[in-house]
Amino acid sequence: MSWAEFHQKSERLAAEAQGLALTAPDRARALYAEAAKAEAAALLEVNTTKIRTLGVTAVSAVALWFKASEFAESQKLAHQILSTADLPAFARKQLQVLLQTIWSEEVRQNADSKFTDGAVLVSVAGGDILTGGAPLELVVAKVELLQSIFFRTVEFLQDMPHRKRGRASMDVQKICRPWLFQAAPGSYQFAIAIEDVAQGKLFEQVATAEEIKGAFVALLRDATEDPETALAERVPDKEYRGTFLKLTRALAPTGKDFSVMTIRRDALDPNPITLDANARKGVDDVIRKDFVKPHAKGEIEDILHGTLRAVHLDKDWLEITVNGEHKTVHGVGETVDDEIGHLMNRQVVVRILRQASGKITFVDIEGAP
Numbered sequence: 001m002s003w004a005e006f007h008q009k010s011e012r013l014a015a016e017a018q019g020l021a022l023t024a025p026d027r028a029r030a031l032y033a034e035a036a037k038a039e040a041a042a043l044l045e046v047n048t049t050k051i052r053t054l055g056v057t058a059v060s061a062v063a064l065w066f067k068a069s070e071f072a073e074s075q076k077l078a079h080q081i082l083s084t085a086d087l088p089a090f091a092r093k094q095l096q097v098l099l100q101t102i103w104s105e106e107v108r109q110n111a112d113s114k115f116t117d118g119a120v121l122v123s124v125a126g127g128d129i130l131t132g133g134a135p136l137e138l139v140v141a142k143v144e145l146l147q148s149i150f151f152r153t154v155e156f157l158q159d160m161p162h163r164k165r166g167r168a169s170m171d172v173q174k175i176c177r178p179w180l181f182q183a184a185p186g187s188y189q190f191a192i193a194i195e196d197v198a199q200g201k202l203f204e205q206v207a208t209a210e211e212i213k214g215a216f217v218a219l220l221r222d223a224t225e226d227p228e229t230a231l232a233e234r235v236p237d238k239e240y241r242g243t244f245l246k247l248t249r250a251l252a253p254t255g256k257d258f259s260v261m262t263i264r265r266d267a268l269d270p271n272p273i274t275l276d277a278n279a280r281k282g283v284d285d286v287i288r289k290d291f292v293k294p295h296a297k298g299e300i301e302d303i304l305h306g307t308l309r310a311v312h313l314d315k316d317w318l319e320i321t322v323n324g325e326h327k328t329v330h331g332v333g334e335t336v337d338d339e340i341g342h343l344m345n346r347q348v349v350v351r352i353l354r355q356a357s358g359k360i361t362f363v364d365i366e367g368a369p
Contacts, residue, residue: 006042007057010035014064022210025117029068036064040077048086055091062098063268069109069117071102078102101267104181108193116176116210118266119191120217121183122146126259134188138257141342143180146192148338149247150178152240153216157207162239164336165313176209183267191267217265221273223248227286242291245283246339246366252280254369284366292351292363299353299361304329305368308348311340318362320350331361343367 001009017031039061046054058081065074078095081087087095108115124142128135151168154175167173176194183189196209207215222231223244235241252275253259263273295301306322316333318340319326329352332340347368353361 001041001045003042003045003047003053003057006038006045010038010042010060010064013038014067017067032064032068033070036061036068036070036073039064043081051086051088054086055088058087059091059094059098062095066098066102066105067268071106074102075099097267100183104183104191108181114196115179116194116196116213119181119183119193120213121189121191121264121267121269122261123183123189124253124258124261125188126253127255127257129188129258132188135257139188139190142251142261143190144342145247145251147178148342149220149244149251150192150212150216152243152247152338153219154212156219156235156237156240157212157215162237162243162336164334166337176212214265217263217273219244220248220263223283224252224273224275224279227283228290238290242287243336243339245287245291248275249280249283249287249366250339250342251275252283253277254280254367256369287364295353295363298356301363302352302354304350304352304360306348306350308340308343308346308350308365311344313337313340318350318365320348327360329360329362335362335365340365 013031013035017028017035020028020031039057043054043057043061046057048054058077062074062078062081065071065077078099082092082095104119108119122142124134124138128138151172152163154172155163155168158172158175160172176196179193179195181191181193183191194209194213219231219234222234227245227248231241231244235244251261253261255277259276261275263275304320304322304327306320306327308318309321309326310319311332312318313332313335317328317330318332319328321327329350343365348365349368350365351363353363355361
């Protein structure tokens with residue numbers, strides 16, 4: 001058989017496996033293994049002058065062994081190719097990333113804790129980001145936001161009332177717990193693996209840990225790519241939808257510290273979620289259109305730039321320091337903790353309404369660009 005025949009066979013088997021990944025994972029892994037064998041055979045038939053074809057086929061074969069959970073075969077082939085083949089730069093880099101991904105997946109599968117297959121891969125690039133390094137404050141803030149979105153996803157799938165105050169309950173946190181793992185350095189990357197802690201033990205669940213992971217990624221995708229229509233269909237509840245939108249906006253770059261964040265369901269996801277300045281503006285436009293109350297006659301819209309110093313949601317106010325002067329903004333009671341907690345002692349932009357009496361009331365808040 002020729003390269004084309006082996007490759008077409010591999011593609012056919014891989015497509016069948018992908019269709020069974022959620023409903024029949026064991027059968028899917030077996031099909032991925034067959035696809036990997038066919039792609040490895042195709043690799044032997046590549047004309048050595050076709051360097052790009054060699055690179056694409058090599059990456060595909062290693063990735064298919066990985067999808068089949070045949071980690072030894074995947075590593076063996078990757079090392080063999082890296083040590084002997086004249087590869088294009090893109091293929092060499094992708095094989096190195098695959099090796100790092102395989103090692104991380106082996107650690108998770110060999111751990112005492114039970115994790116879902118694969119890990120959500122998050123990367124940030126541009127601005128102050130270095131290869132394998134990023135400002136600690138930036139990383140901590142984004143990890144906290146991702147955790148907030150994850151627990152909100154659990155609560156939404158459990159059909160729980162929309163939470164305005166405090167952290168997620170311990171019952172929610174114990175359903176499945178997100179872990180942070182090192183990922184192969186590209187710009188700055190980390191992996192979020194989901195530990196299946198107590199399925200079915202705490203209260204009746206409507207989703208498995210794997211389904212929660214899928215919903216977490218799907219909600220982020222809808223909020224980023226189609227915040228007005230797709231997210232509204234997935235999340236009919238307006239309070240939940242508003243919170244997902246505001247947390248997604250906070251994830252997106254302002255352009256100062258970094259310029260783009262990408263989120264993949266796993267290391268082999270070919271269609272990552274891309275959060276950049278355009279995506280942030282799209283989310284912000286929907287928030288302003290659907291989640292900001294119109295001002296009354298006599299009220300004047302304004303913006304405060306300063307440092308968020310204090311918040312008391314129960315008493316309905318926040319305090320911001322503007323050029324050394326403390327200003328109290330009222331009417332923040334509908335804001336939830338997750339939307340504002342990560343902004344404490346940071347530079348913020350607060351949209352306000354000035355009333356004739358001099359009272360300042362709250363409209364919206366986000367991190368300063």
